[in-house]
Amino acid sequence: MPTATFLPVFRVSVQSSELAVREALKSLLSGLMPLSLDLEEAGTVEIVMAEALNNIVEHAYPDGDPKGSIDITCEHQTDGLHLTVIDQGRCMPDGRMPLGTAANVGVALNDMPEGGFGWFLIKDLAKDVSYQRIGSENWLTLRLAVAAI
Structure with a gap:
């Protein structure tokens, strides 16, 4: 039986900009390369x-x-990847993350909502999603059930 390989904790930090997301995703996926995630896990x-x-x-x-x-900490544990995302931006409305309910797509194309799919995807694909405002920082923590050992 192969021995479990744990990835050391690593961090990715970017400055908010139009290219920040692309840069952060590239760094994050690069840091996860030792885990040899399959296509579905990497996509998640x-x-x-x-x-x-x-x-x-x-x-x-x-x-x-x-x-x-925007600071991301990634910790590999037996139950998957634990990610913490911290920013010092505006607080979420009412200090809570959106419910993330599925948008009604059974409507005419012109009546489709422009947004509202993101939180549904996050909550559908991630586990243990939580948000809190700590001082002047937003803390989003979540677990992805990938690379579980």
Whole structure:
């Protein structure tokens, strides 16, 4: 039986910008390479993190604040990847993350909602999703059931 390979904790930090999400995803997936994630697992990481990071860039730092940092910590544990995303942007409305309910897609194309799919995807693909405002920081924590040992 092969021995379990654990990835050391690593961090990715970017400054909020139009290219920040792309840069962060590239660094995150590069850091996960030793785990040899299959295509589906890598896709799950990429979708969940792209949605979370795009929300930060668009809503926490809506004016493209060049000083807006986004820090991601990735910890590999037996039950998957534990990710913490911290920013110093605007607080989520009412201090809570959106419910993430599925949008009604059974409507005419012109009546389709423009947004609202991101939190549904995050909550559908990730486990143990939580948000809290700590001082002047937003903390999003989640677990992805990939690379579980």
